[in-house]
Amino acid sequence: MAARSLHRQDSKSSAKILLQEYCSNSSIHGVRYFNREGQSWCESGWWIVVFLLSVGSCGYLINKVYQKWDETPVIVSFHEKTTPVWKIPFPAVTICPRTKWSSSWLNFSEQYDVIMSDGIDATNRKTLTEEGLCYTFNGLSSEDLLKVKTDPDLFAKKRSPHWTLDSGYSSEANLLSYPYRSIGPGALAGLSVMLVAQEKNLEYGCSGPVQGYKVLLHSPADYPQMTNRYIHIPLDQEVMIAVKPQMIQNSRKLEYYPPERRQCYLSCDRSLRFFRVYTQDNCNLECLTNYTMLRCGCVRFSMVRSEDMPVCETNQISCMQDAETELLEMGVLDDENETNFHTECDCMPGCTSVDYDVEITQNEFEIVEWAVAYGEKRKDFDGVYAAHLKIYYKNAQLMKQKRSELYGITDFLANCGGLLGLCLGVSLLSLVELCYYCSVRPLMLWKKWKQEPTKVDNIGLPEVCLLSTSEIMKQNVRNSGIY
Structure with a gap:
């Protein structure tokens, strides 16, 4: 013890x-x-x-x-160097009329021959949107954009083997590679479109009091949605659209982060049901399609869908509109940490994205007076309305943004x-x-x-x-x- x-x-x-x-x-x-x-x-x-x-x-x-x-x-900052505009695709342009019209009255100008040696045949680029049949220039083909089968007369026919959204143009691409790109700023290197309508085709019952055209500028990898953010082109007007592209790319170091931490998706992170290319707009459209199917038992005629999804009848239009409104309201509830159909869609931005900001100027377009000045007869233009659209880059370079590690x-x-x-x-x-x-x-x-x-010696010692x-x-x- x-x-x-x-x-x-x-x-x-x-x-x-x-x-x-x-x-x-x-x-x-x-x-x-x-x-x-x-x-x-x-x-x-x-x-x-x-x-x-x-x-x-x-x-x-x-x-x-x-x-x-x-x-x-993750922090989003500007890239150290500027990028020439010819390294990114020219915006896809979708044009929808507000009136009944014939495809023979929409012609892309030969001014775009600065980029292409062949003329642009608009009739080979039909697109079905919520506005009906429209034309899209410079959009991806259905084989490159969609996983489901579509009408062969819709979408572009040209494939894009030398361009992807994440990697951009490959070293094998040339100036004629699809999607097309502009060689520089200014109207000479841009796109010029003449839009012509006849008075007999003007219709106010469906179109309302506003006549003209709806124009949407979007990424070639996005499926066009006209109700989101279109530009109105009135009749007898010339509209000049100066484009300022915005591009965000991803740092390679962030590829090892989970999507929840970097707050964006790489193309390999998220697979969509209908689209081969992930973008936030494509994801939102697919989310709306699935919710409309759940809510109404059918989908809008313009939505990308599978064969087992029926198209809604005219008596179900109000249901489709209610479904879209409800989904938008669910997006507001995301901030309140409530789980709903919108949160389950999980449509975060893509880690690489291209957007196009615009500056618009507008002037009178007196095509009849111009034609008469060149010896044409005024009566030949009775009942004809025309609009002129020019789209071009404002600057020769753009300042890219990049997502990189904050810490x-x-x-x-x-x-x-x-x-x-x-x-x-x-x-x-x-x-x-x-x-x-x-x-x-x-x-x-x-x-x-x-x-x-x-060392202890116990022998002969009284103490230890x-x-x-x-x-x-x-x-x-x-x-x-x-x-």
Whole structure:
């Protein structure tokens, strides 16, 4: 019993000696003042309280840095260099009339021959939208855009083997590669379209009081949705659209992040049911299609659909409109952390996307007076309305944006190291030193104590002199020369 008590006492004394040695030699600021020789308990307590406050402050600040690194690891910034506009595709242009019309009255001008040697045949690029039959220039073919079968007369016929949304144009692409691209800024390198309508085709019952055309500029990889953001082209007007492209790309380092952390999808992250190319607009359209099918048991005639999805009848138009409104309202509820059909669609932006901002100018287009000035007869233009549309890049370069790491692992460790140094004066070697005194140093002292057995001679001696463990450790510490 006495031996056990002595062993416990020796262990406590040894730990105390080791702690005193660590405090005397530690490189961490303030630790050496915990138990200095001749120091009062009041002074020691004051330094301990200050040290604990510093540790708490440092832990709080490191936790804030970790939260920022964990919750917002991505920052969107401008690219270091500008990019020429010929490295991105010219916007896809979808034109829908507000009146009944014939395809022979819509002609793309030969001014676009700056880019192409062949004329543009608009009739080979029909597109079905919610506005009815429209024409799309520079959109992807159905084989490149869709997974489902469509009418062979719809969509572009040309394939795009040398361009993808994520990688851009390949090294094998030339100026005639599809989708087409502009060689520079200005109207000469842009697209010119003459839109002609006859008075006998004007109709106000369905179109309402506004006549003319709807024009949508969108990425070639997007399926056109005219109700979202179209530009109105009135009759007898010339409309000039100066395009300012906006492009966001993804840093390669972010490819290893999960989509939830980088807040965007790579093409390999998300597969859509109807579309081969993931974009946020395509995902939203597919979401609306699925919800309309769930809500009404049918889909709109213009929606991309599978063969088992019936087309809604005219008496179900109100149901389709209600479904679209309800889905928009669900998008507002996303901010309130409520799970609904919209959240299940999970249509985050694509990591690579191309958008086209526009500046619009408009003037009178007096085609009749112009034709008469060139010797044409005025009566030949009776009942004819015309509009002229020009689309071109405003600048020769664009400033790309990129998603990149806000805090990589190196930045996070550097921030933590700076806070530890600021609050405690701690470095990596300080942590190694702490591990040394908690593991290596006690083990080495114990082994040294084991190798020096106590010499006891019980024969002829009235008393037994035993060295305690603490005395041996004190002696070892003194012999080691470390204070």
